[in-house]
Amino acid sequence: FPFLKTFWRLTYGSLIAATALTAYSIYDTRHPADQAKPDPSKKTLVILGTGWGSVSLLKKIDASQYNIIVVSPRNFFLFTPLLPSCTTGTVEHRSIMEPIRSVIRNKEAHVTFYEAEGTSVDYENKKLTITETDNHDNSGSTTKVLDYDYLVVGVGAQNSTFGIPGVQENACFLKEIPDAQKIRQKIMDRIESASFKNLDDEDRKRLLHTVVVGGGPTGVEFAAELQDFFEEDLRKWIPEIAKDFKVTLVEALPNVLPSFSKQLIEYTEKTFKDEKITVLTKTMVKKVTEDTVTAEATKPDGTKEIVQLPYGLLVWATGNAARPVVRDMMSRIPAQKNSRRGLLVNEYLVVEGTEGIWALGDCTATKFAPTAQVATQEGIYLAGLFNQLAQADVLESEIAQLENIARAATDEASHKTILAEVESKARKLRRTRSLLPFEYSHQGSLAYIGSDKAVADLTFWASSNFASGGRLTYLFWRSAYISMCFSTRNRLLVVMDWLKVKVFGRDVSRE
Ligand code: FAD
Ligand code: NAI
Structure with missing residues (x-):
């Protein structure tokens, strides 16, 4: 099979080339020039x-x-x-x-x-x-x-709170590394406290209830990651919390992920239902205390009702300020x-x-x-x-120098040659100075929605759209983010983390 032989040689060759390139890029960043x-x-x-x-x-x-x-x-x-x-x-x-x-x-x-x-x-x-x-x-x-x-x-x-009372003091946000560390610590903290024998039912349920406010991509991705953590690790390591663990996502608008296409919104909401994440749409949070979220929900007939959500962990993701x-x-x-x-x-x-x-x-x-x-x-x-x-600054100073030389030139021929050069540089300067305005090219949006599923709204050739959701999209999500990681080092570390979690599960120790 000569075709197979060529195929193997090509694959083998590309692997060697990719390894050599990676090794060179690592060496290069580790040995910067003066x-x-x-x-x-x-x-x-x-x-x-x-x-x-x-x-x-x-x-x-x-x-x-x-x-x-x-x-x-x-x-x-x-x-x-x-x-x-x-x-x-x-x-x-x-x-x-x-x-x-x-x-x-x-x-x-x-x-x-x-x-x-x-x-x-x-x-x-x-x-x-x-x-x-x-x-x-x-x-x-x-x-x-x-x-x-x-x-x-x-x-x-920074995180927007819209001045809602109690948010700044009681909620966790998700923008920077310390925010993520704080959430990670609080998740385990609440779970360990809830496992403490003498708690009554109500208190245990409250501690194990995470409320996520904001159904934009941050809120959706966090709720999905937390439910994955519960399904894949927590319920196995700490089975006694399984019946009371709950994640609720609260969104003021009629649906989550408002910037995604309709079919992906429906797919996300259905996936969340299957994952047992409670989604409360048309529900606007009005007040937060140290253990309860108070929200105003709009019922299907248009009337309003006040909803109280006791929580152990509150994550606030309502956009930017x-x-x-x-x-x-x-x-x-x-x-x-x-x-x-x-x-x-x-x-x-x-x-x-x-x-x-x-x-x-x-x-x-x-x-x-x-x-x-x-x-x-x-x-x-x-x-x-x-x-x-x-470049324009350099050209300007070159032109000024040439003009001085032209003024000092005694014979007409060299004067003319220098002026011709000045003219050519001046043309180049005009071209360099004619700046084009910023134009944005939208490549699409991606979001992780849990249980190894993601949604993607992709844009091709500026106008055609392609919407997809599911496990294949999740593989695309992973490969897209790996390729977008900042450095080879980041890429390797993230892949190693993913492998580690697949083999050993997530670490449930509290730092
Ligand atoms: P940032 O990346 O936030 O950087 C701001 C920088 O300014 C930081 O270094 C900060 O330390 C520094 N800074 C703050 N204050 C000062 C100051 N006073 N003086 C000097 N420096 C200061 N977008 C996507 O397109 N795709 C995604 O998948 C995606 N996922 C996201 C997930 C999360 C959890 C979050 C929070 C955002 C996500 N975003 C995503 C949005 C994206 O991160 C932001 O749009 C992006 O970071 C904006 O870039 P920026 O350079 O404007 O600000
Ligand atoms: P967002 O602005 O996208 O969404 C915030 C949501 O909170 C809105 O849907 C809003 O209706 C809701 N909300 C506001 N006040 C509320 C209240 N009182 N009660 C209930 N709900 C309330 O904010 P997010 O998710 O933090 O994202 C910020 C930016 O970062 C966005 O542009 C987003 O596209 C981007 N991002 C992109 C991601 C991705 O592409 N995967 C992931 C995370 C963020």
Whole structure:
């Protein structure tokens, strides 16, 4: 069978090539070349944040053209799509973190990093105040003022609570690593307390009841991960809790996953029913105490009723609100006064009412959804824009030099040659300066819905849509996220976590 022989040779060859490539990429990141020192003659570009938007900008920008300073309270990039999996130990948190130092150390030139928060922007004098986040010697907070030529705001968003009483004090959120760790700890904490012999029925049921508020992708994915944890591990290790363990998802709108297509919404709701996750739609949470959620439900006849949900764990996932530094900018810049959701930007992502300030990702108020996909594309766009601006600066100074030489030239022939060169560079400069506005290309949406099933709304060639849900989609979900992981290291760690959970189950010990 000559065909089989060729097939095996090709497979074998590709495997060797892939292994060699992986080994080379690991070696390359572990042995970065020496970097050029900061050059004071270059413009200073300050980037706020180490999330999806800022890091994709950082990856693509030519760092040798600027003095780049990155400021963020988090010295790592976080792969948020797998954060819900960290709450149950399906994936360990360090597997989805990538140190920012490994990104900046591999750039063409030195990039400075400050672990601090941008606290206020003096947009008229181009000054940024930053405050050290964690100071371990308790010496009080340290602030610094940075001068910038260009500033990029990529600070993301914080959790919205809509000012609902009791939420901030009693609920867990799911945005950052400490949030996932806190949830993981509380799940086990509630289960161990519920197994304590002397509890009455009501108290045990309450402790084992998790209420998830918000039927967007965060709430849905978390509810799914928790129910998986229960079905695959907890009910086997701690059978005495099985009859009382319960997950309820509360959503104010008539259905969960409002941004997905109708058939996927129905598929998700049916899957949740099969998984025994209770879904309460048209139910708006109004108040939270330390052990009860109070909500207003709209009945099919349109009348309202008050629902009380005693809980042991409350996870709040009702979307985004602007961070303090963004609110501060919105209140100072007159052109931003009418914005509520975030910074208003123009089609080049320039913050309205400012010069030299751009914003991207979840901290902006645009027509796009606040997703990693949008933030990444905006980051790539801004990197191209800054590379173009730097190229324009170089051309401008070359033209000025040539013009000086032309003025000093004595014979007409060389004068003419130099002027021709000036003209050609001026044409190139005009082309370089003609920037294109940002355009978003939507690739689709994916969400995990539990029991090894996922839903996918995919977009092909800008207009055709393909909706699918089930186990095959779950395999696609896994391979898509593995390929999107930040580094080879992250990919290997996540795959190892998944294998570990398949073989040994999730770790139920309480840290
Ligand atoms: P972020 O990624 O949030 O980064 C903000 C950065 O700014 C952080 O480094 C933060 O530490 C830093 N920062 C905060 N305050 C300051 C300050 N004052 N000064 C300086 N830096 C500051 N989207 C998808 O497309 N697909 C998904 O599957 C998906 N899954 C998700 C799952 C979860 C659980 C969550 C919470 C979100 C998910 N998202 C997903 C949404 C996605 O994570 C966000 O849209 C994306 O992170 C936005 O990127 P960003 O760069 O704007 O902000
Ligand atoms: P979201 O804004 O998508 O959903 C929040 C939900 O909470 C809404 O459906 C809203 O109706 C509901 N809600 C608000 N107040 C409520 C109340 N008082 N009571 C009951 N329900 C209430 O927020 P989410 O899920 O945190 O996502 C934020 C962003 O991140 C979105 O753009 C989302 O697309 C993206 N994301 C994407 C994921 C994916 O693609 N797999 C996963 C997680 C987030």
